[in-house]
Amino acid sequence: MTEWVMLTDFALAGALLLAGKILRIYCPPLQRLYLPAAVLAGIIGLFLGPSGLNILPWSQGFATNASLLTAALFAALGLTTDLPSPRLLAQRAGSLWAFNQVATVSQWLFAALMGLIMATFIWPELNPGFGLVLSAGFMGGHGTSVVVGNIFGQLGWADAMTLGLTFATAGVFISISLGMVILQAAVKFGLVKDFTCFDKMDSYQQKGLIAPSEQQPVMRETLSALSVDSFAIHLAIVAGVTAFAYHSANYLSSFMGQMQIPNFVTAFIGGMLVRAIAKRTGGKRYLCDKVFSHAGATTTDFLIVFGISAIKITVLTQYLLPMILLLTGGILFTLFLVLWVAPRMLGEDWFEKGIFSWGWLTGTVAMGIALLRVIDPKMKGTVLDDYAIAYVPGSITDVFIISMMPIAMVKGYQAEAFLVGFGYLALVLALWYWLLRRKNQPGIKLQQA
Template identity: 65%
Template sequence: MPQGLMLTDLAIAGLLLLMAKILRVHIPLLQRMYIPSAVLAGLMGLTLGPAVFDMLPWTDTFTANAGLLTTALFTALGLATDVPSPKVVAKRAGSLWAFNQIASVSQWLFAGMFGLFITSFFWPEISPAFGITMSAGFMGGHGSATVVGDIFNSLGWEDGFTLGLTFATVGIFISISVGMLILQLALKMGWITTFTTFDSMDEYERKGLVKPTEQPSVMKDTMSSLSVDSFAVHAALLIVAIVLAYESAGYLSSFHSKVQIPTFVTGFLGGMFIRIVAKQTKASDYLCDGAFKHAAGMSTDYLIIFGISAIKITVLAQYLLPMVVLAIGGVSFTLWLVFWVAPRILGDDWFEKGIFSWGWLTGTVAMGIALLRIVDPKMRSKVLDDYAIAYVPGSITDIFIISLMPIAMYNGLHWEALGVGLGYIAVVLFIWRFLFNRVGTKSANNR
């Protein structure tokens, strides 16, 4: 079990988040850059922390908080996630599932192979697993970067932790800056007809606030306060699930010294198992998905703050040039996925789905939603609905990639990883072409 979140660390992170939100509300430049408050707070924590001015009284173990919050994030997602039937996936989101699988797996493969290439021929002193830090940060954000960084730490390459978190932070800026350029190009090419500019947003949207008359409830009361507070039960369920995730991961990892099961895996699967049991026993009637989703969102924000604050500037100075080369290659490859692969798989509304995918392939799902709202403010394309359906089967693949790809690349199993990845992409293409398309055709004929 890790050391828990220290009250001092949590108070510092909370203060930074409050300051960041106030700055974003009152500084138009930050609003135009669409910088999330958590990212701004993390940058403040990095600048005022031990990496630069060393003014914040972080505890000696504050860097470990990111790992605990990652487990909390994935456990909360599992508790809030339904498992859709294969038929629903095929009818509603088959093409988006296929594209997401191809895009995510191929990005990991490209990052691994391109990183191997540049380290073999130009920077042989760098670990051959260097490229994985980019895909962990770009596609998975700070959560996946923390998981991969912990794996590299256990393998003896501590620099991988800082590199992954840096790519995750840089990816957010790349996501929104390049994404805005993509939207401008799409408008000129006629791929979209509407474009919600910053100037056309109201004051609340610019500041990242919700108008008082439009604020929804965070959660619903499912239990009488005479017995117990509803939020207390939801918090208890999440905390117990997190503890069980650590215990089960430790137990499963005890059978072999070279087998380490990440806690985010047991957390996500454990959360889904608890949800299934709750559904079968009708206990789900007294659980609120909104509470778990907000728990996941809160974990993400604090994870970003701790993750960015833990970046080591001295490590970045040693890897700066290879990181720039790797990032340029990764951005170029992801643009190819959006502009060449997406139109051939996604069909109608390919651009809306493609720009959303660009957001999460380089930054976070939140960045994808932000870009999607600019081009589709009323969400008529139903991209988020389809993504929610395709998320669960796709997340299982992500778990395997995040857990195994760093180990394979670090231990020299490069070609084995490439072969398995390409084989999986071939299977996805077969399913999409001969199964999902057939189901979609039957569904259209029955209308």
């Protein structure tokens, strides 16, 4: 791929992203759906791309841009990741960490088991790892779908990429639509006192804009422009870690035979190592976490555009019935996690954390924040702070599952994978029960208003 071809691809993705944002601003029905501009852009790209009218001049390999962006995303995540102390984790977000682990691992195990049953007893032509495309798309989103799709592609199942991206896109719609139904039911049962419906939001919130009086700086200047621009150094670090991820993953994979080390793993580890070195040497004082966070968010937006645009409609028609069955099971199981497990693990303020968890378990963290803002518009609560603390150690589990579960399902190690997964769930639940849960567990309060 020449530099001009890549430039054209990214220019098209940028134009679609801008078009999606303009639609989001000036089309009220789309505002009511809370759809991100990147999703709208991807849908336009799908309609005008190879699977639709085929009028956009995408390059032949434009879909591979998503893989590059995924590595950059995890590099940025690693550059903002500090492992919290066990004391802080236990005191501040212990129960939320335990619930996140239970929800994450159990959703992967449920999807894997359901897909394996379907492949064994109903559709023998299905790949034994079919179910994993659901959890990759739901809780993982488009980035994880690309990772899992690449792993399955290396194992001989190229259709997994399209299926995972489709579940990720459907998850965004499901997250908001069913999330609003859950919120309305919560008002009825007295779980929520303040409910900010769409009509009560100001025009800026409805359009996905920030009022000029409330806008904040994106970054702080850490370096003198006389020597180098601060943003240039941050961009150089992200690019360097991303390059390291590709070369190190290829090098390590050369020793593993048929097993490939995903570059997102080395990107995340590489980012954490650079951050640790910067803290040890004092360089961390001249780095701005907001820049790395925005770098991750930017790559995610472009990744979504490329990912949705690359969905192959002809592939979806071949898997339509299994996908519908898997999607239905995934929705019901996630509802069970949020409405039955969450109240029993998270205590009295379970609903705020539960509705946020519904967002990221089906769509993205951004969807969870959008739902949380409906009941906490000024974000006075501590849900996001607690989630950030709980996420860091939990992300290690995510990396392990994403990189190893597809290989285990395809290579015939299903029993071992389920044994390890259920064993880990038992360990987390035991740890939560004996060390992390609140002394006075309040139980469930569903008093009708």
